[in-house]
Amino acid sequence: MNDKPTFDLSVKAADGCNIFSLKGRLMDQQQADRLMQALDEEVAKGRSHVVLDMSELQYMNSTGLNILINVLTRTRNAGGDTFIAGLSPSVRQLFVVTKLDSVFTITPGVEEAIAKLQA
Secondary structure (H helix, E strand, O other), X not given: OOOOOOOEEEEEEEOOEEEEEEEEEEOXXXXXXXXXXXXXXXXXXXXXXXXXXXXXXXXXXXXXXXXXXXXXHHHHHOOOXXXXXXXXXXXXXXXXXXXXXXXXXXXXXXXXXXXXXXX
């Protein structure tokens, strides 16, 4: 039996942006496809401002980082932006080591990210 948490994704609209809540472990192409399909659906509706709520994301590998770079690229190409909220210490360390903490806007929580998007 697999006791490692799997990946889960939920999307909700809030204050002019979409909040993508990522939970569990973001590690493979199938998970990437789910996230990118959801993103493409929202961007097609003209909603290109995204907050990635990663407060419940326990693990991410290089595939996960690549997915997030793709999310950022797609939202910016559509005239929006992507903010990251609520990184766990281990996932934050991955951003620091790869220097992606200087590419993404990272906030402590979703409320702060929404406030920055509206500024």
